[in-house]
Amino acid sequence: MTPNNPPRSSGSGRTGKGKGKSGSKPGQVARPRWGAKPVRPEATDRDGFTAQTAPLAPGEPEVRPQSKRAAGAAAANAAKKQTARPPKTARTGTPAARAARPVKTERSTKAPSTPRVPAGDPLVGERYEVEVGAVAHGGGHCVARHEGRVLFVRHALPGEKAIVQVTEGTTKSRFLRADAVEILEPAKDRIAAPCPFSGPGKCGGCDWQHVTPGGQRKLKVAVLTEQLAKLGGLTPAEAGWDGTVEPVGGKLPAGEVPAWRTRIQYAVDPATGKVGLRRHRSHELEPVDRCLIAAEGVTELGVEARTWPGISSIDVIAAAGSSDRQVIITPTPGSQLPIVELDKPVSISRVDEQDLIHKVHGRSFVRERAAGRTWRVSNGGFWQIHPEAPDTLVGAVLDGLDPQWGESALDLYCGVGLFAGALADRVGEEGAVLGIESSKQAVVDARHNLATLDNVRIEHDRVETLLPRTGITSTDLIVLDPPRAGAGRETVAHLAGLSARRIAYVACDPAALARDLAFFREGGYQPVSLRAFDLFPMTHHFECVAILEPIGE
Numbered sequence: 304m305t306p307n308n309p310p311r312s313s314g315s316g317r318t319g320k321g322k323g324k325s326g327s328k329p330g331q332v333a334r335p336r337w338g339a340k341p342v343r344p345e346a347t348d349r350d351g352f353t354a355q356t357a358p359l360a361p362g363e364p365e366v367r368p369q370s371k372r373a374a375g376a377a378a379a380n381a382a383k384k385q386t387a388r389p390p391k392t393a394r395t396g397t398p399a400a401r402a403a404r405p406v407k408t409e410r411s412t413k414a415p416s417t418p419r420v421p422a423g424d425p426l427v428g429e430r431y432e433v434e435v436g437a438v439a440h441g442g443g444h445c446v447a448r449h450e451g452r453v454l455f456v457r458h459a460l461p462g463e464k465a466i467v468q469v470t471e472g473t474t475k476s477r478f479l480r481a482d483a484v485e486i487l488e489p490a491k492d493r494i495a496a497p498c499p500f501s502g503p504g505k506c507g508g509c510d511w512q513h514v515t516p517g518g519q520r521k522l523k524v525a526v527l528t529e530q531l532a533k534l535g536g537l538t539p540a541e542a543g544w545d546g547t548v549e550p551v552g553g554k555l556p557a558g559e560v561p562a563w564r565t566r567i568q569y570a571v572d573p574a575t576g577k578v579g580l581r582r583h584r585s586h587e588l589e590p591v592d593r594c595l596i597a598a599e600g601v602t603e604l605g606v607e608a609r610t611w612p613g614i615s616s617i618d619v620i621a622a623a624g625s626s627d628r629q630v631i632i633t634p635t636p637g638s639q640l641p642i643v644e645l646d647k648p649v650s651i652s653r654v655d656e657q658d659l660i661h662k663v664h665g666r667s668f669v670r671e672r673a674a675g676r677t678w679r680v681s682n683g684g685f686w687q688i689h690p691e692a693p694d695t696l697v698g699a700v701l702d703g704l705d706p707q708w709g710e711s712a713l714d715l716y717c718g719v720g721l722f723a724g725a726l727a728d729r730v731g732e733e734g735a736v737l738g739i740e741s742s743k744q745a746v747v748d749a750r751h752n753l754a755t756l757d758n759v760r761i762e763h764d765r766v767e768t769l770l771p772r773t774g775i776t777s778t779d780l781i782v783l784d785p786p787r788a789g790a791g792r793e794t795v796a797h798l799a800g801l802s803a804r805r806i807a808y809v810a811c812d813p814a815a816l817a818r819d820l821a822f823f824r825e826g827g828y829q830p831v832s833l834r835a836f837d838l839f840p841m842t843h844h845f846e847c848v849a850i851l852e853p854i855g856e
């Protein structure tokens with residue numbers, strides 16, 4: 304595709320750099336520096352993001368996350384597992400910010416739709432011998448073929464010869480899902496999985512316990528390379544990428560598992576009261592008495608060692624930047640919250656039957672440290688799970704953007720204000736930063752976190768709704784850190800029209816990133832550097848930071 308350079312705005316809406324301060328008081332949002340009046344957005348929250356949302360397999364329709372209540376109902380209906388929605392497996396906290404006072408959690412509360420009954424004769428349980436091919440995007444699976452039909456195989460590695468057992472699909476399915484249950488010829492990156500709960504039919508939280516740390520990063524490199532080519536039309540060199548996925552927190556020897564996960568959602572087995580993690584694409588539980596990737600702050604609470612009668616799920620958050628620990632408990636319908644005693648001091652909140660969160664005791668938030676500041680994150684609102692992720696990503700964004708004193712910047716999908724705060728420090732009081740975020744509670748937190756910065760304003764609404772209404776016609780810098788679905792064609796086109804000197808795109812889904820890079824090219828921007836970070840070891844997830852500049856400059 305030939306890049307084109309559509310005319311971009313002349314920037315007439317900007318009031319110019321170096322003008323006086325906004326005059327906002329601490330705690331108020333600063334007046335914008337782009338010549339647009341502050342808007343009063345409508346409350347249009349939507350589901351937020353978790354890095355652990357089960358990705359879709361190629362061709363699989365998008366499925367919205369369930370509420371805990373809906374998930375509970377579905378768990379009771381495990382017989383329908385074959386066509387059930389993707390599970391909430393071992394993922395961080397709640398998928399969106401929730402308010403400190405009782406408010407509706409910002410999650411889908413729609414009941415699950417009636418499962419479709421797949422046509423054809425079931426093939427579940429069939430075993431085939433296959434040669435395992437390349438790793439595929441999402442789900443931690445590799446592609447194999449049997450009698451012309453595609454199989455997405457978990458617990459395998461490229462190049463292996465294996466016996467696989469079908470886990471989903473019928474004679475009419477376009478593709479089948481399967482687990483490698485016997486490895487006939489192992490790949491050199493295969494190791495014995497250190498976690499006893501990992502393996503075919505077991506916990507769905509980790510994808511690659513059976514792979515060396517270096518082997519996991521090689522798989523991630525293959526996925527990013529493929530997505531850039533397929534959806535972005537880019538070679539690694541054209542993307543400004545050195546072709547590596549950078550380890551974070553030091554390299555570990557094979558067989559050692561980093562305890563990186565500061566947020567975990569456990570489900571509770573109604574029969575035993577024991578906690579567990581969801582099996583892959585299932586509402587069934589794998590009872591777990593020690594999650595190896597859980598951070599020490601999670602494990603030391605002793606949640607896994609207790610029984611939880613009358614409880615359906617438990618979100619555990621162990622701040623990396625303070626000793627704050629928060630546990631958010633969802634009782635089963637009709638049950639009362641028991642007195643909760645854990646092994647360390649902890650704040651407790653409960654989720655009621657309307658999905659409202661109530662503080663039981665302690666704080667309704669945890670405090671994190673990153674980019675030289677303390678951040679309040681309330682009730683399971685978005686915060687990166689790996690302890691080193693916030694500083695790693697802020698470092699990559701600032702290195703790539705090189706913000707200058709007096710510049711204006713947008714922080715889109717800003718969460719509790721991480722990049723906005725870091726940018727504000729660099730552009731100084733002569734500059735201005737506008738953050739936009741759709742979660743009400745995250746906006747409240749962001750305004751609290753950045754209250755002392757007169758040059759930052761945080762607005763509440765969806766980026767795609769609010770940005771066009773701001774009247775902003777140009778800015779110097781943009782950071783966007785959208786949820787898994789990416790920003791999409793319209794938002795990218797709008798951003799490409801703002802004459803930004805540089806744009807930093809932080810992405811947790813390489814497919815959405817590659818697609819949006821192609822949209823940016825249509826708008827006259829190209830990546831000049833791309834870095835990928837292994838911020839979710841033992842899983843197939845990773846994070847990218849792409850820096851874009853106008854083509855031809």
Ligand SMILES: C[S@@+](CC[C@H](N)C(=O)[O-])C[C@H]1O[C@@H](n2cnc3c(N)ncnc32)[C@H](O)[C@@H]1O
Pocket residue numbers: 349350351352399400685686687715716717718719720721722739740741742745764765766767784785786
């Ligand atoms: C990946 S998180 C990034 C948060 C923040 N940049 C950080 O690093 O902590 C994405 C954020 O986008 C918010 N979000 C989701 N869809 C949105 C939309 N359409 N417009 C604005 N914000 C949105 C979510 O609530 C979430 O806080």
